[in-house]
Amino acid sequence: MRTWRLDCARQTLVLTSDGDRLPEVVYWGRPLPAGEDLQTVARAYAIDVTGGMLDRNPALSICPEASDSFPGQPGLVVRDGQGVVLMPRLRFVDAEEGSALVLHFADADLGLRYMARLAVDPDTHMITSSARLETDDPVRLDWLAAPVFPAPHLSDEMIDVAGRWCGEFQLNRTPWSAGIRFRENRTGRTGHEHFPGLIVPGREATNTQGQAVAFHYGWSGGHRMVAEELPDGRRQVQFGHAGTTDAATGTVFETATLYATYSASGLNGCATAFQRHLRDRTVSFPDAARLRPVHYNCWEAVYFDHDLPTLKDIATRAAALGAERFVLDDGWFKGRTDDRRALADWVVDETKYPDGLGPLIDHVHAEAMSFGLWFEPEMVNTESDVYRAHPDWALGAADQIPGRQQLALDMSRPDVRDYLFSRIDAILRDYAIDYIKWDHNRVLPAPDAAQTRGTYALLDRLRAAHPGVEIESCASGGGRIDFGILQRTHRVWLSDSNDALERLNMQHNAALFLPACVTGSHVGPRRCHTSGRTHDITFRAWVAAQRHMGFEMDPRELTEHEASVLRDVTAWWKTNRAWMMQADILRLDSADPACIAEQQLARDGARFVVFAGKAAASEQIAPRPLRLTELVPDAYYQIDLVNRADAPDLSRGSPALKEGVLTVSGTYLMQHGVTLPWTFPDRIWVIEGQRI
Structure with a gap:
């Protein structure tokens, strides 16, 4: 059995392969101890066999193979130049281990070579992965998934992103069930309708707490997403180019980069990984020192x-x-x-x-x-x-x-x-x-x-x-x-x-x-x-x-x-x-559904700003306290209402923040929260905070 692991301070990803077969992800979550026996992890991961099943469970590998009787969506669908469907049986050739893990597999009989590349960024906590297929003779590619990840079992729903012109970034919450959640964008561009992202929150996860995994496919053409629950209960997530969008035959095909991350601090942990990786690793500004101009x-x-x-x-x-x-x-x-x-x-x-x-x-x-x-x-x-x-x-x-x-x-x-x-x-x-x-x-x-x-x-x-x-x-x-x-x-x-x-x-x-x-x-x-x-x-x-x-x-x-x-x-x-353009944007869990709130936290944690927008009339009379997040519990923070002059005449009371600056602990702000003045819908409060 071959084993590999990728680690950062937030997560461990373990891959193991049975003999020369393609590897599968047998662990993805909180960091494992350095001495963890990965062969034992692989054996502990294996599920039982019972009636109505094959005598061995086909691997949910990084490229599930139809030739192995895999019961779900395969990771590769390819035809020869005459249109005959090929059934690859990829076997181990080589592994390169360094700043990235590069795995090489091949089917010598069919003249196919498959390469998967995986790496984890120690600072942004982002896993990047991609797949490449090379062939001796020209073939037609119907589908090539980036390396396939498992989805967590203790999750009741998935969140993907839809939208329309002037109504982008609408979140869909779909319950997990047997079968496929299949989304394919065939418009030729990323699209208002199909942003290539998926979040799988753990049961009871919120913006600020609980476990979650998330994915983004970094490609500007059409894409396909498959989130599938197999009959045996295992779950897989696949991303790749939209099917058959490589119209001509060829001998080299590559996926775009699939970005993936695990969080033990709610959806915000995934969000900050994407934000940091995009800002610090992906975008290259002509003058990085230049402040963003108005x-x-x-x-x-x-x-x-x-x-x-x-x-x-x-x-x-x-x-x-x-x-x-x-x-x-x-x-x-x-x-x-x-x-x-x-x-x-x-x-x-x-x-x-x-x-x-x-x-x-x-x-x-x-x-x-x-x-x-x-x-x-x-x-x-x-x-x-x-x-x-x-x-x-x-x-x-x-x-x-x-x-x-x-x-x-x-x-x-x-x-x-x-x-x-x-x-x-x-x-x-x-x-x-x-x-x-x-x-x-x-x-x-x-x-x-x-x-x-x-x-x-x-x-x-x-x-x-x-x-x-x-x-x-x-x-x-x-x-x-x-x-x-x-x-x-x-x-x-x-x-x-x-x-x-x-x-x-x-x-x-x-x-x-x-x-x-x-x-x-x-x-x-x-x-x-x-x-x-x-x-x-x-x-x-x-x-x-x-x-x-x-x-x-x-x-x-x-x-x-x-x-x-x-x-x-x-x-x-x-x-x-x-500092704001380098800050983490943290979505807050608002007790009032009418309040859409976020906290922008400086990279050193020393200051923050909260934007609390009132998107509708509240069901209750007075604002509920708004809990903050990711503060130092035993530190003290000075908080101030930047736009207190915007309080309307119907705000007739004297909540402390309306009257002046407050100094309270991080524990108080995260456990009880900030008490805001009353305001009309379509208004926003802006709160500055600084650690003292």
Whole structure:
């Protein structure tokens, strides 16, 4: 029997193989003692055999094999060049043990070689894994799972993520039962509907306590997720590219990275592992020492109606509010008067900008802001010079259903990528641009992994040529958010909805995977353009201040009171951003379902801020105490209500925090909690804490 283990301070993962067969995960949980006998662990893991079963239980291996009579979803489905299904029997070849565990297996008769790579990060506590298949002769791949993990038995449900345009990051809770929870995204991008993540909480786990495991598949194309309970009670989790998205035959296939982690401190333990790994290992900022700038985007101020004097006026007003970056959105290029024309013709519109973008950029720089520009490189309108010259560049059939009046370019073609690089590169060389908003406003006509690989190649080439340019991933808002695209970009636009109430919940759920520093959140117009709701400026501003703060409205609409509030909240965010953008976002267990609350805790634990948003009217009259988390029990903390002036007239009592600063122990704050003043729905309290 062969055995391997991966360890960090939070978890141990043990793999064992029976002879030369593929290994299976026989333990995943709290760290095991260094001297634990792994062969004994393997024997103790084995389940019994009884009537109605095979005489030996097929292994729930890292790539379950149909040839071994495995009763569930196999980890590999492959056909030869003529379409005949192959039945691999992979056997051990070699193991490399170092910073990562790399396992090699092969089926010599079929000419197949399988490699699995697993590693654990000692600081972020993230397990990364991937699989690779090589073949002697070209084959057709229907399915290749990243290394397969077991799911815990003492779990009653699983949590995955769904959504829609302007309603991203909605959590589904599905009970475990015999059979498969099967989700497959075939839209060709990560998708609003199918964020590639899964959380399996232990029984009675909450945000702040209990055991949980979680997964994320870092791929920007379509993906498949399988969470299966076998007839014998074992459970498996598989992730990989959406089935059959490698359309052509080939001899080399790879999964994306599957990220996995175990937590003994509730969902927050999983969340902080993802947040830290994304921030500290995945995203590579052009200037890591640069503070995240306050962002201004002009889209909801002017849409396609670009006018230089108006944009200069807006830029001046945005800078006065505290903005440090100005982003010119859609509508700046030749012939772009609406969303039906000109996509792919990436030349500055001489009608709107007779002297080019230089005068606007110079004005933005004079206001002490950097300049960013919108592109949608992967798309084309039929009403464009590019499409008229190259209709064959469009992906899919000529009679396909368009989306947002546009088609997708075939990013697998080198000539398409060369053209896009030349146009974008020219703009970046001609103008002082340090930011790109990279949009993607329609799903693909068919899922195709080559499309994603082509987009990655273009992004990699542009980043190599312009290493100082920061890139935002936007796909009609949150339609392409994953660790794969974030290896090449630096910020995501979580949603096209700037509705602060919708954002409050979306940001809360997205924090299960995303840190604040990459999550764009903007103060929108007084009346939200996507929901029609009107929210007070204090609520809009503080919700945006929970993440990478920005504005996306016409600043000319602001009253002096609104401008004053926005300046004050922005100044507060600037004062705190250095530590907040490196903080852990901890979702709090609120006794009041109407209260959506989080605690952002500095990496050294010395300070925190709590955002307690009231998303609806409470069932009880007075607010229930809000318990905090992850504090030092016997330390004392000074806590202060930042926005106590926002208390309405109907808050008629004198709770201590409303009256002034408090000093209490970590034990008190975690066991009893903070008692907040009463407030209306669609309001938020902001509490600062510091260890003394």
